[in-house]
Amino acid sequence: MNGLWRDSGVALAALVLLLGAPLAFSSPAFEDFIIRLSALALFATSLNLLVGGSGMISFGHGLFYGFGAYAFALLMQRTTLSLASAVLLTLFLAALVALLVGAVCIRLKTIYFAFVTLAIQMLFYSVIISWVSLTGGDQGLQGGIPRRVIAGIDINQQGHLYQFCAVLLVAGLFAMRHITASPFGMTLRMIRDNEARAAFLGIPLWRPKLAIFVLAGVFAALGGILASLFVSGAYPEFADWPFSGQAIFAVMLGGIDSFLGPLAGSAILLALNDIFTRLTEYHGLVQGVVILLFALGLRRGVLDFLRVLPGRGEVASR
Amino acid sequence: MKLEVRHLTKRFGGVAAIDDVTLDFPSGSLSAVIGPNGAGKSTFFNLISGALLPDGGQILVDGEEITGRSQAAIVRRGLGRAFQVAQFFPTLTVRENLMAAVAAHRGQWGDLARRFPPPGARTRADEIAAMLGLAESVDRVAATLSHGDQKLLDIALALALEPKILLLDEPTAGMGPEERARMIDRVQHVWAEQKLTLVFIEHDMEIVFRIAERVAVLCYGRLLAAGTPAAIRADPAVIAAYLGTEAPKP
């Protein structure tokens, strides 16, 4: 049980630090960063549930991020649901979509699974662009997100949005941590390492795979909801491939074998992007060079690298 | 648990990889399956364990037919198997490998309510590791183990499922003399302690004639002969087809 205590302690400390920070110093830039980080980190960590945790390479995970953003924004605009209800309904709908997509795709071999998930995401993207009356097309969803005040929390104020995102970030990560640290998470690791052997231990492979696909989709959608709140709407870019590429980079950069790797990678990536865009208009060039340095030089994620450093030799994935 | 094979046949294209093989493995026996390369020994194991579907014949466990059942179902029935190329989970430690297998066996593979490992899994995993002489390596990542230890881990994983029948596909393949002796010692130990019905494929005749109670000889998919080691050693057909004049003397 000490794993549970340790993780709870870390989560609590993080929450205290994050919620307490605005009391210690006032920095809209910091709050802005944390809000953006929470969306990306939830998305990247959910992607790593599939990629690092289960060996399921999905190229189309952005589908759920985009779906979460659009579904939530549309629900808020077109219904009178409360914030909490809209969030829950969006997550439920995302789970349904993930169930449907997963049910047809799970059985495909690795590379084909990657291709078909990409194709489904691109289909979704093109529908968003085409269905102008519903989604605003390539301009993004117009109209903003109506004010909702729940229990004194007004998400239209940055301060409150910050707290909302901080809480959801910690809670979301804690929940995903619980998944990876459970026997179910271990089963996924077995499937990743040696599917045939796992099958021979009596595990019906499709069930854990479909389950994690759905869970990963739900957490990605949660990230999308936060993104939607941040931009007060939704943009097609959320479901477009370059954004998925950023998430993949965040996961690889932070460490595919460390639970907090995607979080670390997301933070580094956002920070670097902020710096690059301020320095030069050719930030794509700079980011590309950084990626190459990372992929060819460091070769493994930062947190993975740090764990191996003390010369412990091969370290099992956590 | 008794294993019986009746008129088992498997064809690939026009070739009969296993051709009308009938064999009995009484409960608690230690048997060896030998034969030249390509004789169909691994195919034979694949058919029994459910990895392949037979084209004809029956496979029975304690009189109950298991022919055509899925691998998972056959595993549940009590039949375990280790592979020619050791199959395990390379990024996990030895202990984690075994705890995960134990948890899967106990139906806890989908458990989301608690942290891993479930209660009792660690104790049981350490027990199995000790049985196979892997106690010192439990914290090592499986990929870093020696080849011999990896083969032992493969067997340990099979044992985690508490089988009553165990099939070992060339347990000493690729090993030097020391590792081989250690493996065979462990295999015998496990067989006696767990009272298993154990069948192993082997090329090392010295081992076969030393520990096997019964020997079956496959050649081109057919059963050439079956009986005690002494009988097999003296069988002229077997000598002609396989043993030649190099059969170890008693």
Place this chain on the structure above:
Amino acid sequence: MDLGALVACFASPACVVTQASSGLIVGLLLFLVAAGLTLIFGVLKIVNFAHGTFYMLGAYIAYSVLQATNSYGLAVLAAAAAMAVFGVAFERFLIARVYGGNVLMQLLICYAVVLIFDDLVKLVWGADFHAMGMPEAFQRAPIFIAGGVVPPFYAGLIVLSLCLAALLGLGLGFTRMGKIITAAAQNPQMVAALGINTTALFALVFGLGGGLAGLAGALAAPVRSLSPGMGFSILIESFIITVIGGMGSIAGALLTAIGYGLLRGFGTIGFPLFTDELIYAAMILVLLLRPSGLFGREIV
């Protein structure tokens, strides 16, 4: 959806010719790009997400060479040659470092190259759209076939592409190198075991793929506007072509690309809005029902 207009077009030979020719050049240009992509995947098992960059650079290089020398032929050759070299360099210095590793790492490297060259192009040529314009040799009166309008450049492009396709097919089927490439696409380990220099082979395949994509870019330049983002859409389209046609199959790429081109060509009349969705849906269906593609082989 305007099915009426579509039916009317089919009834008129002029319309059919006009739409078919514009559809064919779309398809054949895509074929040239997709051929390289499918070969690279077939032999190296790498999905070259940077393939659009070869196409883009080919177009820009052709543009500059034409401006400097006023010879379109030279421009096309220069683009193809430059991209062949670039392809080899890309393979040797970048891709070779991540063989056998995580496919996501390979993806990242390709993505990085796309980012870098999209910006480099902006730096060198500017971010604005460029138009190469029709080269002098093709500034003639359009050809009339059955009443339909076919710009001479289109006709030239169609003939050239079909010749290249035939050459490629013959080359792969009948030359020693071609047979090695085909064999490697089916069984890379076997080829290495036979003592064939896989290092050289892989570099060659990437060079060929790059050259074809660069050539396609140069050929597309007169009829497309040049912009830093032009690589991305061609990448997606050619990726879809190779998946549907079958990874590793030149014939599959050709047939699918032509089919796609014609769909686009006639689709602009009948159903302009949904061609994107249709093609993605087709790709999904193929992956679900016959993952190795219409003409591809099962990937082990």
